[in-house]
Amino acid sequence: MSDISTDGVTVGRAASDLGVTVRTLHHWDEIGLASPSLRTDAGYRLYTAADIARLQRIVVYREVGLGLDQIRAVLDDPGRDASGALREQRDEVSRSLARLEGLRAGLDRMIEAHERGVLLTAEEQLSIFGPDWNPDWPALARRRYGDSPQWQQYAERAATRTPDQWRAVTATMTALEADLAAAADAGIEPGAPEAEALVERHRAAISEYFPVSRSMQVCLGRMYEADAGFTAHYDRLRPGLTSWLRRSIDESARAHGIDPDTAVWE
Missing domain, CATH: 1.10.490.50 (Antibiotic binding domain of TipA-like multidrug resistance regulators)
Known part of the structure; x- marks a missing residue:
């Protein structure tokens, strides 16, 4: 893999490394959640090391169930408490588990x-x-x-x-x-x-x-x-x-x- 700090990586390579689709990265770019910061002379967009770090956080937050608006707030709102948002999500997961446990008992x-x-x-x-x-x-x-x-x-x-x-x-x-x-x-x-x-x-x-x-x-x-x-x-x-x-x-x-x-x- 090329040196991200100097060269950046393509959308396809970033998607592969992060385990998401190119379509997903394009969507996040379109809504302003995470956009590539560099462009090649040919006009191709590249993700920097900082861009990839942000994408990694987005992927983690999404996997624990946060919505994209919640993720944006956690990443971009200085007053937003990330641990608080994660606690809220943990509580929602606990409620979901209780509902699923009731469903399992019924089944x-x-x-x-x-x-x-x-x-x-x-x-x-x-x-x-x-x-x-x-x-x-x-x-x-x-x-x-x-x-x-x-x-x-x-x-x-x-x-x-x-x-x-x-x-x-x-x-x-x-x-x-x-x-x-x-x-x-x-x-x-x-x-x-x-x-x-x-x-x-x-x-x-x-x-x-x-x-x-x-x-x-x-x-x-x-x-x-x-x-x-x-x-x-x-x-x-x-x-x-x-x-x-x-x-x-x-x-x-x-x-x-x-x-x-x-x-x-x-």
């Missing part, structure tokens, strides 16, 4: 929710969901439905749900199931206004886990009857409740223009 919970389904200990699950709950069910559900959009929606909601929120969701479902059993006991016919209201509550309750359309609700009713575990659960509340709920869902679907026989999971 960790999201990842865990996608992998586990319910971010509760086995003891918390039994306390919230009741003694009939099997803490292995979320893992079984993930193996079965893990690639579905509904599992992803379920996991994203589970990632931010607190134990108290889970208790509220569970209480809503428990109250609904008691009212379903009471309606069936009272001889309410599927399709009656009272049954229609309960079907709407059922869809809203399931939608706390993932969005459920009317067509999907029909598929759930079919699954309740086909799955021995679901049938046992509902029929334990009231014999024949599984069939009553499925028929009520079907009648509600028909009332909304959906043929239960051709309903699909959307």
Whole structure:
């Protein structure tokens, strides 16, 4: 490299040595932040040793996050305290790190929710969901439905749900199931206004886990009857409740223009 103190260096060489682009140096020149002080006989501009020292400071300040206006003030304002500006930037970096740490924690919970389904200990699950709950069910559900959009929606909601929120969701479902059993006991016919209201509550309750359309609700009713575990659960509340709920869902679907026989999971 030629002697900067006497010859200066070209824009291209300065950019290469500093690890910036020629375009960047041209921009700094255009805005008056750092300009070459020398010219060759051919008109090429050259940076002196003092110019390079200023550029080096600019590069360092820019790397720690100072804006160009802040850098100009630090370099050119005699009353500007460089250490003060750097402290301000350090504080901003600390705030950014805190935000990023919060984001990382949220992502960790999201990842865990996608992998586990319910971010509760086995003891918390039994306390919230009741003694009939099997803490292995979320893992079984993930193996079965893990690639579905509904599992992803379920996991994203589970990632931010607190134990108290889970208790509220569970209480809503428990109250609904008691009212379903009471309606069936009272001889309410599927399709009656009272049954229609309960079907709407059922869809809203399931939608706390993932969005459920009317067509999907029909598929759930079919699954309740086909799955021995679901049938046992509902029929334990009231014999024949599984069939009553499925028929009520079907009648509600028909009332909304959906043929239960051709309903699909959307």
